[in-house]
Amino acid sequence: MIGSVGVIFGETGSHTYRFAVTDPADVKRTDYVKVWHPTDGWVLGQILTMTRSAGNDNKDRLVATVSVIGARDNSGLLRSPKTPFRPGDKVYIAEEDVIVDTLGLSEGGAYLGVLDGTDIPVTVDRNKLIQKHCSILAMTGSGKSYTAAVIMEEMMEREVPLLIIDPHGEYATLKEPNDDPDMDALSEKFDIEPYGYDNVYIYTPGNKKVCEYADRTLRLNGLNLKPKEIIEYVPSELNNTEIGLIYEAVNALKHDNINYTIKDVLVEIGSSHSNTKWGVYNKLEPLLDSEFLSDKPTPLVELFTRGRTSIIDMKGIHPEVQQTIVSKLLSNLFEARKAGLVPPGMVVVEEAHNFCPEKGFSKTTCSDVLRAIASEGRKFGLGLLIISQRPAKVDKNVLSQCNTQIIMRVTNPNDIRAITKSLEGISTELEEEIKRLPPGVAMLVSPDIPRAVMVQVRARKSKHGGASKEISEDIEPEEVDYEDEEEEIEEPARPSVGGSIFRKIFGRG
Ligand SMILES: Nc1ncnc2c1ncn2[C@@H]1O[C@H](COP(=O)(O)OP(=O)(O)OP(=O)(O)O)[C@@H](O)[C@H]1O
Ligand SMILES: [Mg+2]
Incomplete structure (x- = not known):
């Protein structure tokens, strides 16, 4: 000494x-x-x-x-x-x-970085990240997406299923090793090696023209939709007469006892004698143009399975349609998880203020499902990783359920207030600290560590996306055989044993 x-x-x-x-x-x-x-x-x-x-x-x-x-x-x-x-x-x-x-820093969990100013590794328990959710909050450019990718890498190394809602198409580079010119020094400092992850698939709800580097298309069920589902998918408001027309059309199609698509519904509406039919026709037409509704929906067991990361790349998709897709996709996923059809795992929501905004900022269709996952997801082992540069604009019900909080530089007073409100006993010194955090340094509030610690987030193993993304076109996704994965997929969704199931599958931490 x-x-x-x-x-x-x-x-x-x-x-x-x-x-x-x-x-x-x-x-x-x-x-x-x-x-x-x-x-x-x-x-x-x-x-x-x-x-x-x-x-x-x-x-x-x-x-x-x-x-x-x-x-x-x-x-x-x-x-x-x-x-x-x-x-x-x-x-x-x-x-x-x-x-x-x-x-009480332990080893073996998800390795986030080092205690700022030291070489001491900081890890967080993966089970807790998933069961108690996690948020990454910071102003733009302070390293949220980078840190999120570090967490994703740590999850992938334990084969935790990941579903990433990626509005900017910035996570496709998880497939490529980090090519930072300083990689040698970073490898040494953080004891990591550059690595590109194989089992990452990029899905577009559009088509290859909209998202040229996508591996696959994301399709939701568009066959025999109930009137209520159709209404949920319509991006604009419908009046009662218009809603009535949709019900009439669907009832008529059901009466014929055949499988019907949105197109059939439109034809049926077109044959109506009502004067309002063209109004509703116009509002439903975008659904026909956007290709995400299909009679061959993407199976959830393909999207969310052990060892696999599925990126829903929203590039080129209208914001309202994005919300509809996320809402339906996550509702389906949550139901499948409750029924034990898919294993425990994590859902990443980038730009969360757009998907679950605080009341008064805007209304979206995904708020309900995100709130449900935030409050009940822990029972079923469905974790959320919520990322936002506007904490004040994110639904408090969702944010307050995130027990692991990663806070990077924030200067906006409203946002600082939103963050400190959800943290118990945060001191004014820490508030000051948040304003001054350098890029790449995060304040970590975790159920594992008795007090907030400053962490220098480790370098990524994979390449950071963002500004420029040249994704190689030559990646052909191999066909996946789910037969031998049966065991994992089949485990029951018994709330009380969620933790132990998770541990059995992914091990400790
Ligand atoms: N831990 C880190 N180590 C090294 N560089 C980092 C780290 N975190 C962030 N950076 C650098 O800072 C830049 C901005 O980071 P990032 O893209 O994660 O910001 P962001 O908070 O997601 O911003 P936005 O709100 O615009 O999405 C990155 O391009 C990266 O080069
Ligand atoms: Mg970002």
Whole structure:
């Protein structure tokens, strides 16, 4: 152990103290420090601020303010010291094992990065990420998508099924290894190797013209739709007469006892004598043009299966249609999960403020299903990863269910308020900290770690998408044989055993 880096002075409390820094070269803000306490042993703290002032002798002096984290007692519980430190107590730099033990950092979970300013890996339990949901909130350009991709990589390594709602087509590069010019240094720093993931499939609800690099098309069932389903799919509002016409048309088709498509419904409406038929005809026509309704829908067991990542690439899809698709797709997935037809896994929602906006901002059809998954998904092992640059505009019911929160730089006061509201006991210092976070550094609030920690997010193994995406065209998806996956798909959806099923399938962490 190197010598002390300073001495405590002035008024001390159980939660904070200040110390006079001996040598400015020894310590910096965010460093972890320890002080010996006669009854509690080594007590960990973190330097929150450093200030410079002139002392009595007119000499410059550097003062560090430390937030006390605590010490583990005999039964392993993290406790604040029972009595304050004494002025004159010496402060030391905390060694790695003290930090790891006190913060309770464990190994083997999803590796997010290193504790900022150290080489200590930070991991979070995968089961908790899924069962208790996760949010990544930050202003634009601060590294949300990058961090989301790190989590996806960690999930893929345990073959957790992933369904990614990708409005900007930026996750296709998961297939390619990271080609960062600094990759050697990054590999060394984070102990990772560049890697392109194979079992990633890009689905477009449109066609190859809309999304040229898509592997497959996403199709939802368009056969024998009930009037209510048709109405849900119509992007514009329908009045009662128009709704009546749809019911009449569907009833007539049902009466004939044949399989019918949207086109048949349109023909039927066209043959009506009502004057309003052209209005409803016009509103239904976009459904005919958008190809996502089909008599051969994409099977959910194909989209959401062990070891596979399915990206729903929304490139070129009208925003309202995106919402309709996401709403229906996630409702189907949630039902399938409840019925045990698909394994536990994770759904990633980028730009979540567009899919589950806070009341008053706009109305979307997917809010209900996202709220349902957020509140009930944990029973069934269907996790959400919610990503947004406008936390204030995301449905609070959804955000408040995210127990793991990854917060990167945010400066908008409304957004900071939205974040702090959903966090218990966040201090004003942490609020300040959030405003100043450099790109790639995140504040992690996790059920595993007793207090918020700053994490330097690890480099990606796969290439980061975003601005330029050249996806190789030569990737032909192989036909998937689900026969030998039967075992995983078949496991029952018994709420009380969700956790253990998950553990059985994906292992611990
Ligand atoms: N952990 C990291 N390590 C290295 N570079 C990073 C990291 N996080 C972010 N970056 C860099 O910052 C840029 C912006 O990150 P990212 O695309 O994730 O931002 P974002 O928050 O998703 O922005 P937007 O709101 O516009 O989607 C990336 O292009 C990447 O180069
Ligand atoms: Mg992004």
